[in-house]
Amino acid sequence: MSYVGRKLRERRILFPESRRGLIVPVDHGLTLGPIAGMLSTDDLEAWIGCSHISAVLGHKGLIERLILRDMLHPTTGVIVHLNGMASLSRDADTKVMVSSIDAALQLGADAVSIQVNFTEENFAHNFAMLGEVTDAAHEAGLPILTMLYDKVKSTPPENIARLNHFVRIVAELGSDAVKLAFPESMHEIPELVARHSRDIRIFFAGGERVTEQTLVATTREAIIHGASGLCIGRNVFQHAQPRALLRCLAECVKGEIGRPVDLA
Structure with a gap:
């Protein structure tokens, strides 16, 4: 029965027309403190x-x-983020649990999320956390999104090989969805999505601030090749017209990809 509940809740974090999502994270305050757009x-x-x-x-x-x-x-789903670490810490990339599945359920959450930043030293910590949280979330009937970042500097083709391995790890440990930064080359999106999207939903991150045209173009490319949507924060809440940008991005995510960029 928990699997049925998980699939039902998953629908609540996606647009019903397309079964894809435009997720807006506002978890930045714990990590970075008050920042522009979220003071x-x-x-x-x-x-x-x-x-x-x-x-x-x-x-x-x-x-x-x-x-x-x-x-x-009323139609917006709620995802409660369960781990974190302040950028003030010397070990900011090793996230620790700061909430629980029970707390998320009490808030009426439709899903939960965690972030794993892989350094050269924290593999054991991340594996244990991923395994335990995924098991607990699924037992409670909650889908789980994993935000995945490789913090070890590498160059092609090693960086793509590492990314594919990390996505496979997250899928093997049971996450329902993964959030990834856009690869440096857009040519890498089709193979990346094709390789993993039957096992795990792939959402792409907005990352650092870019122009609306760049963001819409990369979103269209990702959706065309089968991504499940965006998980985008700063490019929204630090934008001069967040509502207009969200409308454009939502059209892309829903598959209305032929329209020009129009923030009027």
């Missing part, structure tokens, strides 16, 4: 309730505030 919860109010977001992802305290202040659209 306070009030900064989110102008756009976070729009219908162009399939799900919002954040730490338990911020999710609670968004719910209590009625800031989310």
Whole structure:
């Protein structure tokens, strides 16, 4: 029965028309502190309730505030992020658990997420955390999204080989979805998605700030080749017109890929 509940909740974090998603993470405060576009919860109010977001992802305290202040659209799914570490730490890339499956369920979450940054020293920690959290989430009937980052500097073709291995690890340990940075070359997207998307949903991250045209173009390319959508934060909440950008991106994610970029 938990599998049925997991599949039902998965639908709530996706657009029903396409079964793809535009997930907006707002978990940056724990890691980076107050940053532009997220100096306070009030900064989110102008756009976070729009219908162009399939799900919002954040730490338990911020999710609670968004719910209590009625800031989310009724159709927007909720993903509670379960681990983290402040950038102030000397070991900021080794995330630790800061919440639980029970806390996520009490908040009414539709899914949970964790982040794993792989350095040369933290493989054992990340493997143990991934295995334990995935088991607990699935037992509770919650889908789990893993945000995956390789922090070891490497060059082609080693970096792509490492990325493929890491995605396979996350899939083997049971994650339902993975968030990845766009590869350096767009030519790598088709093979990457084709290799893994039958086993795990692939969402691409927005990453550092880029132009709307670049973001829409890369999104279209990813969707055409079978990605499940975007998991994008700073490019939204630090944009001058977040609602307009979200509308454009939602059209791309839903498959309305022929329209020109129009932020009017």
